[in-house]
Amino acid sequence: MTNPIILLRGQEVPNIHQYDVYVQHGGYQGLKKALGMSPDEVINEVKNSGLRGRGGAGFPAGVKWSFIPKNEPVKYVTVNADESETGTFKDRLIMETNPHQLIEGALICAYAIQAKAVYIYLRGEFWDVAHQLDQCIEDARKDGWVGKNIGGGNFSCEVYTHLGAGAYICGEESALLNSLEGKLGQPRVRPPFPAQKGGGLYGEPTVVNNVETIANVPWIMVNGAAEYKKIGTEQSAGTKLYCVSGHVKKPGVYELPFTATFRELLYDICGGPSVEGRNFKALLPSGGSGPIVHLNDQVLDTRMSYEDTAKIGTIIGSASLIVMDDSVDITWVASKVTKFFKHESCGKCTPCREGTYWLDKVIDRILAGEGRPEDVKLIENVAKNMAGITLCALGEFAANPIIHTIKNFPDDFNQHVAKKAETKPVPAKKLAAAGD
């Protein structure tokens, strides 16, 4: 059986990003179908499809939509196109190559919750992508798919883009809403959650979904929930865009059903290790924030689904696979990832702000060969103390890589500190003299 293609469908069609071409290939039929159903029927269809959020957490999309209170007059949809996790580059591909798919999906979501407007929040670097989307929105408007009385019915909805300006934290949904409101892009205290009155955009109930999540929706409307559910595994319906970077021959974005294994992706599709004679060593399956694993046979034969990756102690998350061969020192990886989170911590809570600062400092010391054996324990403790007590999940994201790199690759750390353990400590007097 050839693999089903949902998200990258139409990629072979020249100019599928243009409105006319998209329509010639069945575009806006999903929205048309949705408009002929009741909003609740649309929500149920998405619920039944088993579609889960692709932004990382995997929350069922239809369930999220059903949380929106029906009796509130003003509601919003925000599409999360902040895509800033290290190793993630799938949303950009969807928006560059098939932007109408996203606009159509967002309008279906808006109809389902009866939203007044859709805001697509893009990371600031997606400047060109945002301008193309603006053009697409205007093209769809001309045919009555955006604005007043969509498709000739009673439903009206606007669609806008909004560019961020370089802050990873704005991908966190409550920070995104603050940023969109013109406030500092820092997370909010929850509850109230975005779906609740008081918690969403301008205090109104709001759905926040990732680009890839939303891009599935037109297909589900056209083909039905049952067809969608046939693809993938029991708990992971549909296909996923896997972003592969690092030490493989053919890095890139690939669409596969959740039943595919790491081996199929990394060997059959990506061609194995990029340097002849080298072997795979480690894998970060979900960017910098997810637990690192040994890239061994057990992992290679695991299906890349939510439930299967949980069994091997990691997550599939946003499916940002960073592949490392045996030339890589995992202490260096821990350092790179920590620098990222130190830079991106918004500074609102102390454990995250201070924790990332200290982690970075001590790892640098270890890498420079100046660490002591107890430094490894020290960073492990700092990381463990950060987890679970911060306002948003970034604190956890920053702690995770440290905890798992040390747990799974202790030798990589110990090799740096062992030397120090062997050498006798330099007497303080001598050190002072050397500084003269």
Add this chain to the structure above:
Amino acid sequence: MAIINNDKYTQRINWHLSKYPDKRSAVMPLLYIAQEEYGWVSPEGINEVAQLCDMDPTQVKSIAGFYTMYSEKPKGKYWLQVCNDLACALRGADEFHHDLLHHLGIEEGGTTDDGLFTVEHVMCLAACDKAPMLQCNFHFMENLDMAKMKAWIEEKRAELEKENS
């Protein structure tokens, strides 16, 4: 020039202000316009944006300071933001960044004397499969190496010389 009452921007400013139920939400797009006009988010730009969004200038300044893409000091004509985050670094981005600085004779974050190039390293730009890569004034340049960069730099220098002669 100002951005208020400037024909070049009026339409875009009004459009951004019309997108949101609250003017304050337009602060980010308008800061980009100010940056386009002044080359950085200058005090004049901050004041104008504050006026347009009904905000206090100090609030606008703190927003500008929170995000890395608003420049708080003037940059070179070409602002090169090199990604040297993990995925790119696995494909030689650290060396590329280092060599680029060396070739231009500047330090990290510095600008060349002719005012043409500023180089900074940044975190993941969502183009990890095309490393080494960088962002030049909001446009991506991908699958780079030093030979390509040197040729590009020469081209830009020649353009400047032509302009000046």
